[in-house]
Amino acid sequence: MDGIDALIHPRGVGVDAALATVDEVAHTMERKWGIGRLERLVEPDLAAKFVSAQQKLNQAIESNDVAQVVKRAEIMRRGWVALDAAAEAAGASSLPEGTWVVEFKGQRYTVVLEGVDALSVASRAPDPDKVVTMHELMVAWTSFAGLDILQQAKLQFPGAEMTEIRDKKSGKLNDDVPF
Secondary structure (H helix, E strand, O other): OOOHHHHHOOOOHHHHHHHHHHHHHHHHHHHHHOOOOHHHOOOHHHHHHHHHHHHHHHHHHHHOOHHHHHHHHHHHHHHHHHHHHHHHHOOOOOOOOOEEEEEEOOEEEEEEOOHHHHHHHHHHOOOHHHEEEHHHHHHHHHHOOOHHHHHHHHHHOOOOOOOOOOOHHHOOOOOOOOO
16 A cells, blocks of 8 residues: 555555444444443453453554454454443443543543433432533633633644643743734
């Protein structure tokens, strides 16, 4: 493989195609159960087999072995389906659509798209005080005093990401953005 194909498919077209199917199933399950949550809802032996399958798929991807990636991707696809079935059989309840569990600075937060789901999700969340709605995040975002400066920075530097907010009074931030 050379030229534009190498840029578009650095791992190879066959590898990318094989991964597309398993990625679709993985995204579906993560939307249903939350990221990293499904593995914790099933028996430890099934979870261990799933993690082992993930490691073997990653090894196949690293070696760029199309045949192994195809084989391991199919095993992972079946693994996701098995985890889903086992969690449902155990009576686990899935998260509402549009619910994400994210880690930030060592803390786990649950973000709920619809406010109507917040109470239900909080009753099942390990940290109910860390369940926030998308509306609450947008209120905080639009209330941020430096929003105009941040938006200007994002216009000037596409893809830039805010990683920290510092207090000017503390002396930690004493320079102005030059635009």
